[in-house]
Amino acid sequence: MxxxxxxxxxxxxxxxxxxxxxxxxxxxxxxxNLFHSLEKEPICPGCGRLMEEETLCYDCIRWKEMDSYFPMNQALYHYDEQAKEFMERYKFIGDCAVAFLIKEDLKKVLKKYIKQGYTICPLPTSKQSLEKREFESVEYILELSKIPYQQLFQHIGKGKKQSEKTREERMKLQQPFVLKEKVKLPTKILLFDDIYTTGKTIRLAAKLLQDKEIEDIRLFTVFR
Structure with a gap:
């Protein structure tokens, strides 16, 4: 073996x-223990970034200046070189077996949210990426970890993938999601994605839910 x-x-x-x-x-x-766990590290309370001390990072300060709506993000691991290699192999090469490396840690953390009554909602892949990748990379991680989830969104975004954009281009991203028709929205929602880079994508999804007056929304990403 x-x-x-x-x-x-x-x-x-x-x-x-x-x-x-x-x-x-x-x-x-x-x-x-391949990845750098953030569980006991000083992090930014806004986005989960690894910090020297537990205080809001510059990115989160700017976010709060732009928008008073600012749900907190928790991340599982630090996005270092090892994590980048993982995402390359998993998401872009399609080596799904490596997802077993994060399965147990992810299950342990997300079950705590489920016990608190949160519905896990993964962010969907764009149509272009799905055609190329042939699997929903974010949903697959949850299925592998046996974490129940509900898909509330449909991806309508077009153009370059987020991974191919500069920071400036990412920050100009327009709303890439719509809520599915006739979907019943839970009262407590945990939005789930693989990587928090600028936070633009997951915060746009959260904004869509806020517009529907869902008050208890939290964010969770595997890497930050």
Missing amino acids: RCVWCRNDVTADSGISSLFMWNSRPICRQCQ
Whole structure:
């Protein structure tokens, strides 16, 4: 058996004691804690960015100056070079097996929100990206983690992918979502996405819900 991340043989040399099986996917001991957890780190309370001290980052200060509506974002991991490689392999190459690396941590955190009555709502992929990728990358992570969710949005955005845009282009993003027709909106919603970069996409989704007078809206991303 080979580790889903490093592809090393985890049974031949190390033996079964170094092998972790999550839904029949092997992960070697070395790759168990691959990502930098933000759980016990000083972070920006607005977006979850890793900070030297727990205070609002410059981006969040500017956000609050632009818009008084400012739901908080929690992130699971710091978006470092290891995380960038993960997203490249998972989202753009389509190596879905690597998603098992974040499955257990994600399940643990999101179940706390579910117990508090939140409905998890993932952000959908654009039509262009879905045709190229052939799977809903954000929804798949939730399905893998056995986290129930409700899709409230339809993606109507066009043009370049967010990953291909400069920061300036990202900040000029127009509303890429509409609410699905005849959808019944929950009273407590946790918007879920993979990466918080500028925050523009997930905050536009939150704004759409605020316009429907949903007061209890929180944000959650895997990486920040």
